[in-house]
Amino acid sequence: MSAALFRNVHLLDFDHPDGMTTTCDLLVEDGRIASIGRDLDVAPGVRVIGGKGGLLMPGLVNAHFHSSVNHMKGRLPCLPLELFMLFESPALETLRPTPRQAYLRTMLGCIEMLRAGTTSVMDDCFFIPEPTVEIIDAVAQAYVDSGIRATLSLDQPELSEFEKLPFLKELAPERFHAELAGRPRLQSGDLLALYDHLISRWHGAESGRIGAAVSCSAPQRVSPEYFAALDDLSRTHDLPILAHMLETKLQRVLGHEKFGGRSLVRYTHDLGLLSERMQVIHAIWVDADDLDLIAKTGANVAHNPISNLRLGSGVMPLREMLDRGISVSLGVDEAIADDAVNLWSVMKTAGMIHTLSGDDSDIWPSAREVLRAATEGGGRAMRRPQLGTLAVGAPADLILVDLSSLAFLPMNDLLRQLVHVEQGTSVHLTMVAGRVVALDGQVVSLDEAALLEEAREVFSEMAPALRRAADEVYSLLPIYRAMHDRASTVDVGLTRKMQEGLG
Template sequence: MTTIIRNVRLLDLDRQEGMTSTCDISITGGRIAGIGECLAIPEGAKLIEGNGNLLMPGLVNGHFHSAVNHMKGRLPSLPLEVFMLYECPELDVLRPTPREAYLRTMLGCIEMLRCGTTSVQDDCFFVPRPEPEIIDAVAQAYVDSGMRARLALDQPEVSELEKLPYLRELLPDDLRRELGRPSPTSRDDLLGLYDHLLSRWHGAAGGRIKAAASCSAPQRVSPEYFAALDQLSRDHDLPFYAHMLETKLQRVFGRECLNGRSLVRHTADLGLLTERMNVIHAIWVDDADLDLLAESGASVAHNPVSNLRLGSGVMRWRAMQDRGIPICLGVDEAIADDAVNMWSVMKTAALIHCITETDYERWPNPREILRAATTGGGHAMREPMLGQISVGAPADLNLIDLGTIAYVPLNDLPRQLVHCESGTSVLLTMVAGEVVRDGNGLTRIDEGTLLAEAREIFERKIGHMNEADRTVARYLPYYRKMYDLACEQDVEMERRVPHALVEGNRAPTPWPVGRSAGRPYQ
């Protein structure tokens, strides 16, 4: 079936005004088939009136963890290592049913599609361990929603003590034994689950759903499993997700546990830093790391809101742009952003780097930000032409109402898209040529019924989550000490605003003590 979108202006970041004059666009077989003035409307074609509004590529959420979509707002801002202690402990009490996994994934799909995010890279983790029926539930939600998705199994393979510095020495014997146990899912089991993901879901829904590979982070897996995943990525041309140097503590890990090498250098020395890799966060990198990334062709997934929420620091945007390192933008996860909205991610990315450079000509410009959220995401996903509006590109598109207050008056389109838009001006969203969201809401699902079911089910899970909090609270004093030790180290760089700039000579506020529910603080 052919669809004609008539009388629209196309986003064109190479033009001074940021868009074309009005034209028509034809879509066939899920891809853009033609662009021009007054295109003929074939018999039986679907006609969409653009009314002179803007047609732009769908946004690409370049990094996401769907497993905690139901936990938005649950945790306070905490350093990553403490945050993860409460976010994803490998406890049976948190095991989801397939329906729960489906609903929590669908919560993210609904929020993304409402705001014009059409594609997502889901680096999905599974608590307490991945299982075929849970993988199936996550993938089925993406199929049903109409989104385009890459799905990976983000699962550590080694024990907690092997992932972190200092902890082995800090823990008492009983807790050291607990955290010294290997992951509940072995390397062979994990590779078998990847076989399941690939055989059942890779290329599903007309190619909208595809697999990806993930080691979670280099220090969370053995070199053997890391290499096996790389081979899987190579054999099937999959993006490969790896969190690297998100925090200062991870920089310290390299010095303490990798003979002084950074995680980027460690990965390169293993021969596993390639153009297929998405290096996630990459905050505490030095020039040598950036040179390695540029040489490899790897993409960097930038998650500025999450980086602020967890106090991780500010990524080196301009240094990466100067080296030609591809950048995509991501939400990271609902629990570390509290929204799944790429417009807020774009605005934050456009602003946060302005405090890291005195030369204002080197601050991010909106066109760079928009490219990162569209073509940058498509490049990271290894989806040719995704994020473009050109003949042959996937028809993943947003129709933006230029009559809303965000664009009245229209002074500079790219700036207003990045700084003024929140997603409320999206009139219509299309994925692979199908309208998946229009003025009446999402077209493929009963949004109200799903939200009501999710509300009821996840309210019943609060007791289980509180029980998990109480269980892991036993580790909190030792994780805090580990964090403090890492903060004290001189790593010859700073990616956070120094205390002196914001607190003068005042001592930092003491760490609050957890309350009865086992939470780090309320």
């Protein structure tokens, strides 16, 4: 693997009053940061990258993502999650992709991320109508070809709609019962066989740049036996295990209806499955007991503030997590619930949304805390503790930010301007595992223009199928709306939303 030297760069430094070091050099060898210093000597043939006094910082880590809907930006209005998912991920044959379509839609996200300096992604990929070896391979191959660092998991429920949602059975007319009581075609044995393929074929590929994770989707969407089997895989192979928990008030109500009053966090803990390997996704409708359990077990939390706003889910109690020492990362969630795949926008939103949590500005998140979540926090979520840092020996997943751009003119406070001003347009260079994969806003690890032209044609042809799929599930909308409305009236002892009213 080739070596490279960054010459005359500032390094992001959270401990420095200015947020960065004085200018220095950084040497990359064998895909890792080899040394840092002034006027470093290098061997002939080493690529020298002139930094021109720019900022060299760790690449951003998109710690929660669903690549399956990269081609569906802007297709849906803002809706509560349970209604949104009707149109986002219906298990319809109409929506079965070809391997090439799956490859191209994955590439759309890769290109958007790499252009703007996201170097790692945790793809909790769901598969419509169910996963196959061919589609798993197509998604993984896109990550290989793009040059990004990625972990891939299979976000597939195995229980029926009646089993995983409250009130639905009593609200649904009889004619819908067979459809809503039906379980997905693939059950635990089938899914574990697909994990066997994912792990044996792809985990550790590309010198470790591609990895596997495991996902239960959410505790209420799987049987305890399958959940435990996933945890065994996680423990055996030291993989992250992903679980959406308490994203909505309805999911808090679900605990009262189906789990004897226990929250999903408590239920998972009682199963013995809440651990330091677990990424708890969203964690909005959590209480103090839930947070104490997450902190005690060492689990981490993925914060997706734009998605939470888009779906009206509420505001996560970030300060309460940070005060307990819980590691927090940031995620886009998905292109259809963010309408972009840009972690800079996520950082800006995370830096502002928590001002609604109270009037004490001392507890609002600082730019430093937000940046740490987007870098170091993401590395911990991927179970790569050096990822997201500039430590010697860390993976050389780096971005070079042009400090002469408008975002930093004038330079008032580097960390705040990175979080509140920058949108990714100042990223001059993106490097993953020591390889330059994007330069001046263009991905250079692939033929970007040809891929985008093919994707434009392919997804234009798919538009009628997306409209047919929406029509197929539209009759269920009033039932799910009634379920959501009923859950919204239940007093769960806490709120995560601003309450409207006239003075």
